[in-house]
Amino acid sequence: MRWHLPILTLAATAVLLTVPAPSRARSFALYAQAYLDSNRTAAARVTAEVPFKSLVFFKKEGWYDARYQVFLTIAPADGGEEYTAVLQGHAVARSYEETDKIDLRAKSSRTFAMKPGKYQVSAALRIQHTDLVIRRSVELTVPDFLATGLGFGSPVVLMLPPGSEATFARLSEFKAAGAGGDTEAETTDLAEDQDASLALFQRRPAVRFQLYLDDRDAAPLGCDLFYEVTDPNKQQVLYGKHPVRLTGRDDSFILSFNVDDWDPGAYKINLRAIGEDGIRDASASVVLNVDVTRAMLGRNFDETLEILSLIADKEELRGLREAAPDQRVAAWSAFWKARDPDPSSLRNEALDEHLRRVRYVMRNFSTVQPGWRTDRGRVYIRHGAPDRIERATDSRYQGEYEIWRYLSTGRVYVFYDMFGLGDYRLVQGDMF
Template sequence: MKKIFVIALVFFFSINSAQVESSGNLDVSNFYPLFFIDAANYKSNEIGKTRVDIFIQVPYASLQFVLENNKYAAKYSIQLTLYDEDNEKKIIERIWNEEVYANNFEETKAQFSYNYSYKNFVVEPGIYQLRCELTDRDSRKNYAVNAVANVADFQNDLNLSDIIFISKKIETPQGIQIVPNVSHEVTRKDSVIQFFYEIYSKKNEEINLNYRVRDKNGEFIYSDSETRTIDSGKTRIYAAISGKTFSLGSYDLFVQVMDNDNKLIQTISKKFQSKIFGLPTSINDLDKAIDQMIYIASDSELDEIQETEDYEEKLVKFQNFWKTKDPNPNTEENPVFIEYYRRVAYADEQFKNYVEGWRTDMGMIYILLGPPSNVERQPVALSSKPYEVWEYYEINRRFVFVDETGFGDYRLLNPVYGDWYRFRR
């Protein structure tokens, strides 16, 4: 049975610098989103300290399930460690095990099946290094997130906690409980986007609250406001963005608190992503995703989509192209579609230098052929330039990449691009 933590009054801030790492060599299956993590800081009951809450959301698809007693079981461990700013001294560590059960094989791969974990720290305000490591106890695969955690100080006369997006709000006899939206993802079908935060004040006062949303181009596309009378101490705010749908992409939600003279007191913000059902989660920009089809689409197919001016029509053509690549149209998920953009995302992260990683020679080969069977690396030496050799045993091919500049700009030795393009899938 899927375990879900329903947490009352927990709030999280986005760790913008988090990177998902893999311990395997160029294993595309080990790439984001292997799991989502959100961290929060808010006012603690301990004077001079802040409480940091950690919420972890693990997709079933990232886990190895084994059939046990007519059910599918997955087991994994999580190690959560907080270090000082220099990453030298361990401040706090939490280690625990999780077990997940599914009734059938289809559930183990379902797009919206997750397991949730929650932990917290109480620490002094400051800058910390956070590491969250997940180990699958059956496959032995290991994944990690490293991030800088800025722990806030709540000593001003008025302070705001971090924002948490709400997946579900539940009314109980004990009060309102919320299930956090850890991934910060919404869809174009969401007519209301709920969120929560707290205000800490040293006096009773009337304040003005402004809510604004900024798109990836820096333009504010949504604005709303309200006036609140708050009491001394803690005030819980449940708010929502309504009457607005968001196209595919990344957005920033801003909450501003103003006094009666309309003077800005504090601003907090949080990113969220608008997704389209059926599209890989790594896709945040339609035009960029179309450009990245260069390794799988013909020139005429690419031109046909790129030259379409209407956004909705362009989206339909993009989706129709990938339907032609679906090996099993009767299922909800298109494995070729998902795999291709996982490779693109991995290449973009691992091979970037002067250009985006998916545009590099390494990125091209990786996207076309996937992870190599073997990688041989030659670092800097007096007698030769750094190089890597990728071998693909199944097709009996070998690719040599040489770093001519010494700055990690690996180029394919003797490239015959027309030849490599015949590997398009």
């Protein structure tokens, strides 16, 4: 239901839209993650993520090009020797419109061997052909991973192909059985004859991880591996334990999950290993994003149809809406095949983009209701990321305006948050 503001507020909105667009706001994100590498050495990966909107592009033959540098300094909190590096960044846009996109980003990263301790990571972004310098800093803690003689390598999320029924095994056993697919990649490639929309239901998400003893020649160690999965609301949905025996040489494992009954969202997987000696203890965690599950076509079927109605009309949804429960997966496949922009490719780009948008609004716009039910979420799923976002404060009521502009179509949407709680309501602009 459209939310109506007092006449005075609507008048203020109309005036606001006549103000020229502000100069481009520039920023970037800085991330630092500590982990234990395959040589049993503590390491940190520092990543700079720069939105295309923050860069300066130059027109080339058929594309637009931008370059930048990120000067990194990692300073120990105790005043020891600093780590420094320069990241060379490069971004390519296929059109002028892409150069101003908020959700397109260039990434540059560097890995450092680190000593345990606390650090301050500072970065200065310099955009080529300009005098612009943008600074960011984050704190980094590098734990002593092997303090107890036992440590985890950095867990990696991957997808196992259909037919991978084992829930836990050594990585070597998965490969020997031919069930692991390309376990060196974060996701497995699709077979040429495989339907991309069906594969999302058939593949099993899994976590690949390593356990390290502090000495390759140490005596074998028995330990219990505990795992816990928590949902986006931090409620435990799964818990278990597997006994393992570590040799100090080939201790890589695969832990997979059946997510058919899970709701889409970001789940956290917590791992902990406790040695039989009661002294060695290690833990690690990783986030698993679940986009498609059979629950979407089961108990959450009405919600799935509601989300799809943002991008499709009633006639397009008829086949899926009227399908019997045991035919919904096939109807889902038919729906997305009809929208596939390039049937010759192994991916269904329309489905990938739709799932990305739903994931984005769930992460960024959820309040007391899921992100896809909010006004901003509905517009985002329908039209994608805006080309420009402007913000202003209502001087009379102290509410916050957010104006989304889609330059290629001329669409403008105005949202208003009256109480400053992030509950932005659409006050100007038609959804469809």
